[in-house]
Amino acid sequence: MAKTVPVREAILSANDQIAVLNRTKFDEAGVFGVNLMASPGAGKTSLISATVEALKGQMRIAYIDGDIATTIDADRIAALGIPAVQINTGGQCHLDAVMVQSALPQISYTDLDLLIIENVGNLVCPTSFRLGIHKNVLIASIPEGDDKPYKYPAMYQGVDAILLNKMDVISAFDFKMDYFKSGVEILNPGLSFFPVSCKTGEGMDRWVDWVKTEVSAYKKIGGGEYDLR
Amino acid sequence: MAKTVPVREAILSANDQIAVLNRTKFDEAGVFGVNLMASPGAGKTSLISATVEALKGQMRIAYIDGDIATTIDADRIAALGIPAVQINTGGQCHLDAVMVQSALPQISYTDLDLLIIENVGNLVCPTSFRLGIHKNVLIASIPEGDDKPYKYPAMYQGVDAILLNKMDVISAFDFKMDYFKSGVEILNPGLSFFPVSCKTGEGMDRWVDWVKTEVSAYKKIGGGEYDLR
Numbered sequence: 001m002a003k004t005v006p007v008r009e010a011i012l013s014a015n016d017q018i019a020v021l022n023r024t025k026f027d028e029a030g031v032f033g034v035n036l037m038a039s040p041g042a043g044k045t046s047l048i049s050a051t052v053e054a055l056k057g058q059m060r061i062a063y064i065d066g067d068i069a070t071t072i073d074a075d076r077i078a079a080l081g082i083p084a085v086q087i088n089t090g091g092q093c094h095l096d097a098v099m100v101q102s103a104l105p106q107i108s109y110t111d112l113d114l115l116i117i118e119n120v121g122n123l124v125c126p127t128s129f130r131l132g133i134h135k136n137v138l139i140a141s142i143p144e145g146d147d148k149p150y151k152y153p154a155m156y157q158g159v160d161a162i163l164l165n166k167m168d169v170i171s172a173f174d175f176k177m178d179y180f181k182s183g184v185e186i187l188n189p190g191l192s193f194f195p196v197s198c199k200t201g202e203g204m205d206r207w208v209d210w211v212k213t214e215v216s217a218y219k220k221i222g223g224g225e226y227d228l229r
Numbered sequence: 230m231a232k233t234v235p236v237r238e239a240i241l242s243a244n245d246q247i248a249v250l251n252r253t254k255f256d257e258a259g260v261f262g263v264n265l266m267a268s269p270g271a272g273k274t275s276l277i278s279a280t281v282e283a284l285k286g287q288m289r290i291a292y293i294d295g296d297i298a299t300t301i302d303a304d305r306i307a308a309l310g311i312p313a314v315q316i317n318t319g320g321q322c323h324l325d326a327v328m329v330q331s332a333l334p335q336i337s338y339t340d341l342d343l344l345i346i347e348n349v350g351n352l353v354c355p356t357s358f359r360l361g362i363h364k365n366v367l368i369a370s371i372p373e374g375d376d377k378p379y380k381y382p383a384m385y386q387g388v389d390a391i392l393l394n395k396m397d398v399i400s401a402f403d404f405k406m407d408y409f410k411s412g413v414e415i416l417n418p419g420l421s422f423f424p425v426s427c428k429t430g431e432g433m434d435r436w437v438d439w440v441k442t443e444v445s446a447y448k449k450i451g452g453g454e455y456d457l458r
Contacts, residue, residue: 040268040352040381041373068353070379091383093322093353121380123269124297124322124351143372143395144270150299151350152269154320166372172398 015129018097019228022104022132027223029110032215033117033133035095035229037155039148040121042141043165045073046198047207048116052080054208059113059215064103066095066120073118083107094125097132114215123152134218134226141165146176149183156184160229161192163207168197244358247326248457251333251361256452258339261444262346262362264324264458266384268377269350271370272394274302275427276436277345281309283437288342288444293332295324295349302347312336323354326361343444352381363447363455370394375405378412385413389458390421392436397426 012020026033038044045065052061062083065074074086085103087095100117109115117133119126138159140148143166149156156162162184184191192210196203218226241249255262267273274294281290291312294303303315314332316324329346338344346362348355367388369377372395378385385391391413413420421439425432447455 039270039350039373040377041370067380069382070376072376072379091353093351120353121268122322122351122353124320124349125354141270141372143370143398144268147299147301148269150301151296153298169372169398169401172401 015097016228018101019130019132022097022100023223023228025104025109026115026132026134029112030219031109031112031115032218033115033131033135033229034211035117035119035126035131035133035136036139037119037123037126037136037159038121038139039123039141039144042121042139042144043198044118044121044139045076047139047163047165047196048077048118049080050198050201050204051116051208051211052077052082054204055114055211056080056082058212060111061114061116062107062109062112064100064107064115064117066099066118068092068120089120093120093122094129095119095131096129100131113219114211123148123155127154127158130228133229134223135160135214136229137161137163139163139165140180142167142170142173142175145173146180147183149180149187153187156187159188159191161194161210163194163196165196165198167195167202168200244326245457247330248359248361251326251329252452252457254333254338255344255361255363258341259448260338260341260344261447262344262360262364262458263440264346264348264355264360264362264365265368266348266352266355266365266388267350267368268352268370268373271350271368271373272427273347273350273368274305276368276392276394276425277306277347278309279427279430279433280345280437280440281306281311283433284343284440285309285311287441289340290343290345291336291338291341293329293336293344293346295328295347297321297349318349322349322351323358324348324360325358329360342448343440352377352384356383356387359457362458363452364389364443365458366390366392368392368394369409371396371399371402371404374402375409376412378409378416382416385416388417388420390423390439392423392425394425394427396424396431397429
């Protein structure tokens with residue numbers, strides 16, 4: 001009788017196998033990787049710009065940007081003087097592990113402390129593709145509305161921190177903070193939560209401290225303790 | 230020698246074949262179908278709510294809502310007293326023709342003038358799946374930013390009208406209207422464009438007139454003149 005290979009969930013998908021390879025590279029080099037996800041226009045690039053400005057003297061940072069078209073975002077971050085690579089996804093709605101793998105040779109990843117990856121603007125598809133990094137972060141924003149945790153539960157469940165951007169315009173919108181936070185709490189209890197305004201700088205110090213603390217902790221404990229993200 | 234079937238682009242995909250079946254049903258019944266797409270939180274449901282309020286005495290309307298989770302949107306529209314069906318996409322990032330096909334028996338589609346379909350909040354994936362309707366409409370919004378036509382060209386190219394919502398808060402954002410409109414014009418010259426605020430009602434009359442004119446024109450000329458959307 002022929003031998004059979006049982007296909008179980010425990011067998012990693014092709015994408016996850018490449019994610020593991022990426023992760024091994026990061027951990028050998030001591031690079032802490034963050035995958036930033038959001039709706040279109042929530043403020044991913046503005047947040048990254050402010051974060052890089054705050055941290056670039058203190059640690060070595062590089063940036064990978066996933067976009068369907070244009071290099072608007074990558075050009076903006078490259079102007080800050082850090083290695084920045086644009087992955088044109090060719091119409092794909094998410095980054096995957098192979099795209100990240102293909103970008104690594106261009107950013108001298110072995111000389112980094114922090115790699116920030118900006119995913120495609122999309123609250124659905126990016127949750128299904130691990131990249132090999134250490135933490136997933138979501139940027140929500142006030143104008144999107146307070147019901148988004150309820151409508152996009154997979155995204156809100158799969159992240160390690162949430163920023164709520166555009167706090168400077170909260171009075172112009174009917175945004176019930178308690179309703180939003182309850183939705184987050186049900187899906188992801190105890191999650192790190194940062195109300196910010198990338199425009200005014202409000203709340204950015206707490207977020208920047210979180211990044212610094214995370215990078216320091218990673219340098220101490222190494223990659224073994226982190227889920228594959 | 231065996232006969233071969235050349236696989237060409239002209240051969241319709243499975244999805245498009247079902248879209249044709251949907252379209253045939255709509256055209257036999259005289260139902261004008263609109264597919265509404267947008268980022269999460271741009272205001273799809275608010276727009277539909279206001280549109281239904283304005284038109285429900287004048288024509289027979291039904292609503293199909295594609296959402297990943299929850300019936301928040303469908304419940305809100307059903308409360309207006311029109312047939313409303315929720316398609317739970319089971320995590321899928323877009324509606325497809327089969328999902329619409331499966332919803333039709335629940336809305337007595339043969340007794341309608343206008344069917345409004347609210348797609349999943351996503352600027353990428355819905356563009357790749359025809360549903361069988363007559364017009365695609367996009368709702369952009371001020372807080373998303375003025376660069377979105379450049380970043381999501383397939384979406385902006387594939388629509389027959391664009392609304393720009395949340396005009397009431399434009400002064401709170403650095404939104405360059407000329408830059409936005411230039412991007413739209415390059416991709417989709419002469420497109421119908423409606424700056425609106427679903428909150429204040431600003432600009433809604435022009436949009437509602439557009440819908441009325443489109444439905445009237447369709448009733449006169451029939452479905453043969455319309456591209457498959």
